[in-house]
Amino acid sequence: MTGEPSTRHIVVMGVSGAGKTTVAHGIAASTGLSFAEADEFHSEANVARMRAGVPLDDEARWPWLRALADWMASRHREGVSTVLACSALKRSYRDVLRQGPPSVEFVHLDGPTEVIRQRMSIRTHRYMPASLLDSQTATLERLWPDEQGVVLDLQLSSDELVTAAVEQLGLPVRQVSATEPHP
Template identity: 80%
Template sequence: MTGEPSTRHVVVMGVSGAGKTTVARGIAALTGLAFAEADEFHSEANVARMRAGVPLDDDDRWPWLRALAGWMADRHREGVSTVLACSALKRSYRDVLRQGPPSVDFVHLAGPTEVIRERMSLRSDHYMPASLLDSQTATLEPLWPDERGVVLDLRLATEALIVAGVERLGLPVPRVASGVPTPREPYAPDRR
């Protein structure tokens, strides 16, 4: 026994407009995992760049990613499981996130760029302009075979995405008065 608390840490990933925040909040609501929105960890300078339509480069992202890994590591030490909405576009970015808690699972919301562009055009409450979608799509590296996680089609209904993420990762669902069952399938990494 190492004395380490047993926790789970999930990152809902994908390009801006994929539905990461909505799905991550839903997973948090269903499982009781602590939720965080990665965008809230960006520096004011990063937010200003994105508002101006200027893509972030890796030098802009490294401190942000380390802060996210630190947040998950702190929650792990407290014995708290987490779900984070974060683009996590590159393998190297996901590697930094994995430096936080002992293990991280990813839920990649993937789908056609046209669908995402349409969703982004309908948003009025986000600083990421639709013009940066092409930059994010070009940067995106799908999960590698050795990375723990699942890929879900973002065209599914929100509820279906939430349930699929919970079930496919084998996340525990607390029983409630209505008798919500625990997920049926144990965790098994997606092997595309």
């Protein structure tokens, strides 16, 4: 026994419009894992750049990814399991995230670009214009065989995706009492 707390750290990944935030929220509600939205960790400069339709380069992403890894590592030290909605498009980005807690598992929401583009056309995002979808799709590196995680078809309903993620990762489902408000 190392004295390390036993925690789980899940990153729901994929391009913008794949449904990461919705699915990560659903996993948090089902399991009690602490939720974070990676977009909230971007610097003002990164947000301004994306708002202007300029894709982030790796130089702009490294501090952001390190902040996310630090957030998960801090929660791990507190004994708190997490679920993070984060694009995590490249293996090298996921490698940085894995430098935080002892173990990180990924849920890759994957599917046709046309479906994602259609979703993005009917939603609003504070700073992620649909015009950046092509650069994200070009950047995306699917999970490598040695990476812990699952790939799910983003064409499933949100509820089906949450259920599949929880079941395939073997996450414990939180018991909700009759008096507790449902999320």
